[in-house]
Amino acid sequence: MVTGTGGPTALESELRALAGSVPDPELPVVTLEELGVLRAVHVSGPGRVEVELTPTYTGCPAIETMSTDIERVLHENGIPDVSVVTVLSPAWSTDDISAEGRRKLAEFGIAPPRPHSTDGPVPLTLAIRCPHCGSTDTELLSRFSSTACKALRRCSACREPFDHFKEL
């Protein structure tokens, strides 16, 4: 790890863009950067790069594929020595998903997570909108869906079931 640097260098920014462009293995419509799981890219020596990645869920099996994909992309771009480390703290939150990431999820048919209420005594409860027809009249079928990060819901208007990226 490089110490005493003020911020990322031009090379680090470039490598971060490359690592960040890797698609999520389970939700390939969003990139790792948009998902908010890429924490840092450090150049620690000539041809040597350390990437910090945080898992969405503690048991997320996709993290190993993410690491392999990042290593491959950086190898292809001339970095022979890549190490991907997992960091747990601070814990990932669905608030880390970018606006563009949310837009892509909705377009893909997955209702994006609602933002956590920041403060104030009366948090506003936002309805979960059906990604197919846009109705806010939707019901929860199961708190757990095809992956740990999603819940299964059904739209009462168009009757289609859909996944909701649940708030974490």
Next chain:
Amino acid sequence: MNSTPTDTDPGTGAGLGAETATAALALADDALILSHRLGEWAGHAPELEEDVALANIALDLLGQARILYTLVGDEDELAYLREERAFRNLQLVEQPNGDFAHTIARQLYFSTYQRLLYGRLATGDGPFAALAAKAVKEVDYHQDHAEQWTLRLGDGTAESHERMERACTALWRFTGEMFQPVGDGDGLDGVDRQELAESWLSSVTAVLRRATLTVPEGPRSGAWTAGAGRQGLHTESFGRMLAEMQHLHRSHPGASW
């Protein structure tokens, strides 16, 4: 569990004190054994959504176990090559799945405990803080899942009510062990067990009452109750579960697919 996941946070990998390692092993064993029990439901749950839900909860627990084992040693060796008496899990988590009500009662008791414990560990700066801060958000969903099912079964039909009541009573004697020390010392960052036990009881009591269930009255510690899991003593069904869980790895060391 073939490949080592990746490194954990810097500074947590080495130099753990013996007390902390004992605590890490106990928490890891709880998570792994319950994960395996929940995995046994795959293909057998009352409905497809429930199959998926229990598998997802099992996966979260497995993730916790892997991170905790990595603090202690090699995860595969710890999971697959220890004998029954070396496991430090609560007897509660090794109890057979029983009917669905038994599984839900076990989930209610355990997820409430884990949510409260991790919530406290997350506020400290000890070796478990980073994992606890992350896992507690997932365990919130486990507890909510157990609570919703407890309400639905307890306040459901006469049959579901009776089964839920029977399950809550049957597992009650396993709940005192959660608040006993995990080893000789206190490896759990000074979490106040007494206060944890009181919070647990009030939380579980509130759910059972809303579900129109009777809060069991039997003893939770002392004679005729469970409480030796942390010392490596386990109930009869645990050996069979372990044999199934470890069989593949022991028969084919290093197998992967």
